[in-house]
Amino acid sequence: xxxxxxxxxxxxxxxxxxxxxxxxxxxxxxxxxxxxxxxxxxxxxxxxxxxxxxxxxxxxxxxxxxxxxxxxxxxxxxxxxxxxxxxxxxxxxxxxxxxxxxxxxxxxxxxxxxxxxxxxxxxxxxxxxxxxxxxxxxxxxxxxxxxxxxxxxxxxxxxxxxxxxxxxxxxxxxxxxxxxxxxxxxxxxxxxxxxxxxxxxxxxxxxxxxxxxxxxxxxxxxxxxxxxxxxxxxxxxxxxxxxxxxxxxxxxxxxxxxxxxxxxxxxxxxxxxxxxxxxxxxxxxxxxxxxxxxxxxxxxxxxxxxxxxxxxxxxxxxxxxxxxxxx
Amino acid sequence: xxxxxxxxxxxxxxxxxxxxxxxxxxxxxxxxxxxxxxxxxxxxxxxxxxxxxxxxxxxxxxxxxxxxxxxxxxxxxxxxxxxxxxxxxxxxxxxxxxxxxxxxxxxxxxxxxxxxxxxxxxxxxxxxxxxxxxxxxxxxxxxxxxxxxxxxxxxxxxxxxxxxxxxxxxxxxxxxxxxxxxxxxxxxxxxxxxxxxxxxxxxxxxxxxxxxxxxxxxxxxxxxxxxxxxxxxxxxxxxxxxxxxxxxxxxxxxxxxxxxxxxxxxxxxxxxxxxxxxxxxxxxxxxxxxxxxxxxxxxxxxxxxxxxxxxxxx
Numbered sequence: 001x002x003x004x005x006x007x008x009x010x011x012x013x014x015x016x017x018x019x020x021x022x023x024x025x026x027x028x029x030x031x032x033x034x035x036x037x038x039x040x041x042x043x044x045x046x047x048x049x050x051x052x053x054x055x056x057x058x059x060x061x062x063x064x065x066x067x068x069x070x071x072x073x074x075x076x077x078x079x080x081x082x083x084x085x086x087x088x089x090x091x092x093x094x095x096x097x098x099x100x101x102x103x104x105x106x107x108x109x110x111x112x113x114x115x116x117x118x119x120x121x122x123x124x125x126x127x128x129x130x131x132x133x134x135x136x137x138x139x140x141x142x143x144x145x146x147x148x149x150x151x152x153x154x155x156x157x158x159x160x161x162x163x164x165x166x167x168x169x170x171x172x173x174x175x176x177x178x179x180x181x182x183x184x185x186x187x188x189x190x191x192x193x194x195x196x197x198x199x200x201x202x203x204x205x206x207x208x209x210x211x212x213x214x215x216x217x218x219x220x221x222x223x224x225x226x227x228x229x230x231x232x233x234x235x236x237x238x239x240x241x242x243x244x245x246x247x248x249x250x251x252x253x254x255x256x257x258x259x260x261x262x263x264x265x266x267x268x269x270x271x272x273x274x275x276x277x278x279x280x281x282x283x284x285x286x287x288x289x290x291x292x293x294x295x296x297x298x299x300x301x302x303x304x305x306x307x308x309x310x311x312x313x314x315x316x317x318x319x320x321x322x323x324x325x326x327x
Numbered sequence: 328x329x330x331x332x333x334x335x336x337x338x339x340x341x342x343x344x345x346x347x348x349x350x351x352x353x354x355x356x357x358x359x360x361x362x363x364x365x366x367x368x369x370x371x372x373x374x375x376x377x378x379x380x381x382x383x384x385x386x387x388x389x390x391x392x393x394x395x396x397x398x399x400x401x402x403x404x405x406x407x408x409x410x411x412x413x414x415x416x417x418x419x420x421x422x423x424x425x426x427x428x429x430x431x432x433x434x435x436x437x438x439x440x441x442x443x444x445x446x447x448x449x450x451x452x453x454x455x456x457x458x459x460x461x462x463x464x465x466x467x468x469x470x471x472x473x474x475x476x477x478x479x480x481x482x483x484x485x486x487x488x489x490x491x492x493x494x495x496x497x498x499x500x501x502x503x504x505x506x507x508x509x510x511x512x513x514x515x516x517x518x519x520x521x522x523x524x525x526x527x528x529x530x531x532x533x534x535x536x537x538x539x540x541x542x543x544x545x546x547x548x549x550x551x552x553x554x555x556x557x558x559x560x561x562x563x564x565x566x567x568x569x570x571x572x573x574x575x576x577x578x579x580x581x582x583x584x585x586x587x588x589x590x591x592x593x594x595x596x597x598x599x600x601x602x603x604x605x606x607x608x609x610x611x612x613x614x615x616x617x618x619x620x621x622x623x624x625x626x627x628x629x630x631x632x633x634x635x636x637x638x639x640x641x
Contacts, residue, residue, distance in 0.1 A: 062465075165345035168618040172580025173598065177353060177610055180602040257471055261584060264473050265599065280477050282588065288481045295481050299474035307469035 056315055063315020069308030077124035086114040088121040089272045097291045106297050110287040115294070118274035119301050125275045126305060129186065130256045133193035134248050137255075140198025142237070142244055145205025150213055150232050160206075166199050172261065179267040189268050193255050201247045205240055212239045246317045253309035260302055276302045332630065339622050343615075346622075350614045351392050354607045361409055361605040382409055395611065405616070406608040408601070415612045418597060425593035428498060429516070429585065430578045432509055434571060436517025437524050442567065444521070445528025450555055452533060460525065467522030472581060476515045476588045493590050512589045516581060520574065527570050531563040565632060572628035576621050 046054070057064045076083070092112035099107050106115040148159040166174075175192060182188040212218065213236065221235050260277030262268030269275045279298040288295045362378045379385045383394070398404040405415040441464075448460035483489040491511045496504040535541065536559055544554045582595035590596075594613065601609035 161341055162345055164342050165349055165618075168342060168346050168622050169350075169614060170576035170580035170617060170621065172577075172583060173614055173617065176583065176599070176602055177350070177614060180605070180610075181353070260471060261473055265584065265587070267602075277473075280474055282477075285477070285481070288477070289485060292481050292485055295474075295477050299471070299478055302474055303470045306471065307465065310465070310468055 055319060060315035060318065062311045063318075066308040066311025066313075066315065069304055070312050073123045073127065073305055073308065076120045077127045080120045080124050084114070084117040084120050086117045088118050088274045089113065090117075097287075099291075099293060107291070107293050109291070109294055110284070115297055118279065119276070119297060122274045122276045122279065122298070122301065123305070125186070125269055125273055126256050126259065129190050129193065129259045129269065130252050132190040133197055133255045133259075134252055136191060136194025137197030137201065137251070138244050138248050140195060141201040141205050141247070142240060144198065144202035145207075146209045146232055146236055146240060148202065149206035149209030150228070150236055152210075152213075156206075160203075163199055163203060171196060171200075171258070175258065175262060176265065176267055179262055184263075184267050184270040186269050186273065189259060189262060193258060197251055197255060201251065204247055205243060208240050208243045209236055212236050242320055246320055249309075249316045250313035253306045253313060256309065257302075257306055276305075335626050335629070339626065342622060343619055346618045347396055347615055348392070350611050350618075351395065354611055355388055355391070361607060364605060365409065395608070399612075399615070405612040408609050409606050410604055415609055418609075419594060419613065419616060422592055422594045422597050424498070425495070425591050426579070426582050426586070426595055428505075428509055429513060429582055429591065429593060430575075432513035433517040433520060433578055436513055437520040438567070438571070440518065440521035441524025442528050442564075445525040445567075446532060446555065446560070448525070448529045449532035449536065450551070460529070464522040464525040464529075467519050467525075470519055472516050472519040473584045473588065475519060476512070476585060479511060479515050480588060491589060495590070495592050508589075508591070512585050512591065516578075516585050520578070523570060523574070524567060527566050528563065531566045532559060535559045535563045568628060568631065572625055575624055579617055579621075 053064075053067075056067065090113060092108070095104065095108050095112040096110055097108065098104050098112075101107075104114050104116070106119065108114055109118075144159065144163075148156045175196060178192050179189065182192065218231060218235050221231050226234075259268055260275065260280075263275040263277030264281045266278075266281060266283070268277060271278065276298045280295060280302070284294060362375055362382065362384055365378060376385075383391060386394075395406060398406060403416070405419070407414050408418070444460040444463065448457045451457050480491060492504075492508045495508055498505040532555075536555075541554060541559055544558050549558075579595070582593055583599050584595070585591070586593045586595040587599055594617075598610065598613045600606075601613070
């Protein structure tokens, strides 16, 4: 396959045996968007995004299932206001603890709130926090990783020791500490999760940036008089993007799960917003003994979402990263 | 080897220093004031000012930091809780065995399950049992452990009239009672953590089984069992061990949730209670102790590679 990213072919870094560094086998690979250009020339029949889905269904059925789950979740989140007959905080004391009925498909809770409605809105919160955090985190990871990797030297050493220090904490303890001080809110948790994700993954981006930096096209750009900023932005950055896409898609499930565990402990998204983690939390334990479906459905929803994002992420990684294909 | 160990040990010093600065800065520069809350909730002191002075919160920040870190480095004194005035180290060491036992049992469960299923999956690649194992691993990866824990607490008590044991008994007092308590939390946590172990085990073993020395073993007529268990497994265990090392922070972080669900009086619960009361010294010191443990453990794991794989030299 020909390479189109400024003469930079797929670079194999090999499985690193250095144990102290988490070695996600990610190499700067073909950018998925590039497929548009290539696809047009190679086969005029299918647009590139149809091609991706066809390839995925054929080669990665689990990934396609995951994609379908994610799609349903996305639709539910976007259309929540239209597809739910109740409000997420709408109580009805006459209809408490219904197991299942025509009006309430998944039953109601201790305040007579419709569980399905709350789960649908829960999907919205999960995705909102998930995508928000990933967006913040990807930008941060790219900024730290590219700058640290490109500049190198003492600056890199300093930044990397700080990243080391951050990674020495069990993530949940650190996030809990920060959230307890900031106070639970949708904004706070999104930003905190984003920053955590960014710092953690800056190391992966830095690794790729270090590899890209050594290529001759960077050297020639410098020789032609390009400044550091220009070199970093137009030559390093585009080659790091595929890695970021892979890291972001595989990171989504972790971020959603972390949000759920923080909300579970009451330090994530505060009530009255319905979140899957919050609905499972110990605060409602007494009601769960009376109405076990209050625990079952949020757990199922969360598991399905994590499953969906995991499978989709794995499949996308395999598709976007040819080096790992079939591995 | 000796030089490598010395260098690694030396490198942990700046890391731990940064860790301590980070956790201290976090606690001080963020909103939320413990003194206000203490005066509001209980009459710990007549006035806010008096309480601040009493706790030493009216001193400059760098003095507070030096006082805290100096106490740790020079006297091994990790400070005391603002609320109970008890030394943190005492409370920590009283509760640490609970968390350690939970973590070890969890690792045991996840490694036994993950390694056994992983070996079967790899040895019978693409067979029915391989697919079953892989499906189980995906399930384990998808189900959040706290969701499973809540279901394990709630459902059996409704349908089988069985509840987990809530009153904690120390292992030294009554080992059988203790294991009865720890078994369910460790199983719940361990089962969900077995997924990644199984996946790594399977792919590592598949990798090793394709190597030349395994072909040699086959061609000299060895049976399958010794080939897999004696020749292949040892090399394939390296990624598994590094995975467990990388996941150690997750086990400790998870103990906050598991301990609060199963009411185990461990470090996780101690930490969480301190958090909700903004008990800075406890949060700081527990974070620091645990971070130090994680750093130390990673060092030990790096060194263990040399013993597992004689090709690795430092």
